[in-house]
Amino acid sequence: MGAREVLNSTRVLVTGGTSGLGRAMAAALSEAGARVALTSRDSARAHEVAAQIGAVGVPMDVRDEQSVQTGVDAVYDALGGLDVLVANAGIGMRTVNPRFMTDPQPFWEVAPAGFRDVVETKVTGTFLVARAVAPRMLAADGGRIVVISMNEQTMTRRGFTPYGPSGAGVEALARVMAADLAGTTVTVNLLLPGGATATGMIPDGTPGEVRDRLLDPGIMGPPIVWLCSDESAGVHDQRIVATEFRG
Numbered sequence: 001m002g003a004r005e006v007l008n009s010t011r012v013l014v015t016g017g018t019s020g021l022g023r024a025m026a027a028a029l030s031e032a033g034a035r036v037a038l039t040s041r042d043s044a045r046a047h048e049v050a051a052q053i054g055a056v057g058v059p060m061d062v063r064d065e066q067s068v069q070t071g072v073d074a075v076y077d078a079l080g081g082l083d084v085l086v087a088n089a090g091i092g093m094r095t096v097n098p099r100f101m102t103d104p105q106p107f108w109e110v111a112p113a114g115f116r117d118v119v120e121t122k123v124t125g126t127f128l129v130a131r132a133v134a135p136r137m138l139a140a141d142g143g144r145i146v147v148i149s150m151n152e153q154t155m156t157r158r159g160f161t162p163y164g165p166s167g168a169g170v171e172a173l174a175r176v177m178a179a180d181l182a183g184t185t186v187t188v189n190l191l192l193p194g195g196a197t198a199t200g201m202i203p204d205g206t207p208g209e210v211r212d213r214l215l216d217p218g219i220m221g222p223p224i225v226w227l228c229s230d231e232s233a234g235v236h237d238q239r240i241v242a243t244e245f246r247g
Contacts, residue, residue, distance in 0.1 A: 104159020
């Protein structure tokens, strides 16, 4: 079977798909034959990146219920339905502390607005998009939701408020979603890289020895393609680590 036939036009939505892990996954899915829609708060950016990888760009602010509903409607119109949601959208620590790798900031120095933005994008955003998609998947008698998470060490690491708590929150949310959907035709699974990745979330001043250990975002390609394929049919409520994936 050729690379373009693996997913056979499976319809996938990747939130936050214009950079980092999201773009890597969207590109891998498109290369494997999926019909991909990706989102960004920036409409021009969504369309620009989508054109580069053969996807559909959809403007969406995952923090906003109306924007999510409008964006999901646009995805269904463009793709004719949806088979898989990859809930990836998130904001890194740079927005809260540009020097978080070398100068950790205690939680009491974190600005409330910065805290809310990170948590609302990752946790509330995943909730809103999954809430909009799950009923449609159930009505269509099938679908998959993949929630992008992080290492547990990152969730509790010194100086990682609010990024760590946002990861813990979205992981708990995914497990509850999986429990709610148990016994239905919709599956929910978690996927994480297994280490820090070389994305725009890493500060410019990060030491070279640290940068050398960063994972390529492309590590997410094989497991996300597998999770969208027939080979993973019936896989539910699993936590899959990309560095350990041997599918």
